[in-house]
Amino acid sequence: MRELVFALEYEPGRNRVADALADHPGARVRSLSLHATDDHLWRVDHATGTAAALAAVEAAFTDGDYYADCLATEDCGATQTTRVLDRDGDTLVLYTDWEPTPVCASVPHIARDHLGDGVLFETRHEGRHYTWRLIHSGEGDVAAFFDAxxxxxxxxARTELLRTANASATDESGGDGGAPGLSPEQEAALSAAVEHGYYESPRAVDAGELAAHLDVPRSTLTYRLRRAEERLAKAHVDGDRPTEAASASFD
Known part of the structure; x- marks a missing residue:
């Protein structure tokens, strides 16, 4: 099995969810479940943020111009239903059922065309940065997928490839730096974040400024920090080095 991680960085006004999240820093949406057939898509998403942020996210999902990840540049005439499954304080769970038309396109449907059936999808949306993690058989054509x-x-949006590797492989180059299981790229990102006050409250530098300092795209920086934080947290709780299985987790 192969792992493919990439990010879409949306321009203002081109994706309602991205606009809503950009207006509410700190809010985010991650998929709990995402399934697609040739003519259907179902997904359950978990959103966190302030009451105002969740109201904006809900409106973005339920408005007709979103269409559950449709990449068409104009109204494609798809049929979509979005329902609130749960709302509790700073969390919101949404269920979406989308039936595309022939002019629609989406990441899952493009993946089915070029990577085959049985692809697993996980997503995380923060600000204008929409990160996708795909697990696939490795028998498809990844280059054709990205072209499409x-x-x-x-x-x-700008498309950025973040990672492609065996699904059980360690993060990025799998280096043996000083922190448990961190690659050199992750350790550099974490060190710079601490040095420049990214983890101070309030933050002395935001993700965009830190990415500019490291001369990497913002989505690359946030991906490396998330993976480093995940591995360090699991190592702390387990009292041991992270396992290979833990390193494959997206969230």
Whole structure:
């Protein structure tokens, strides 16, 4: 099995969810479940944030121009239903059922065309940065998938490949730095974050400024920090080095 991680960085006004999250820093949406057939898509998403942020996210999902990840640049005439499954304080769980039309396109449907059946999807959306993690058989054509994805996205978003490897492989280069199981890239990101006050309260530097300092895209920086934080947290709780299985977790 192969792991493929990439990010879409949406331009303002090109994705309602991205706009809502950009207006409410700290809010985020992650998928709990995502399934697609040739003519259908179902997903359950878990959103966290302030009451105002969750109201904006809910409106973005339920408005007709979102269409559950449709990449079409104009109204594609799809049929979508979004329902609130749970709302509790700073969390919101949404269920979406989407039936596309022939002019629609989405990441899961493009993946089915080029990577085959049985692809597993996980997503995380923070600000304008929408990160996808795909687990696939490795028998498809990844280059053709990205060509089709970039064509469908057009100028609405920038596409960035973050990782492609065996699903059980360790993060990035799997280096043996001083921190438990961190690659050199993750350790550099974490060290810079501490040095420049990223973890201070309030923060002395935001993710965009820190990424500019390291001369990497913002989505690359946040991906490396999330993976480093995950591994350190699990190592602390387990009292041991993270296992390979833990390193494959997206969230």
């Amino acid at each position: 994805l970039r064509a469908a996205v057009g100028d609405a």
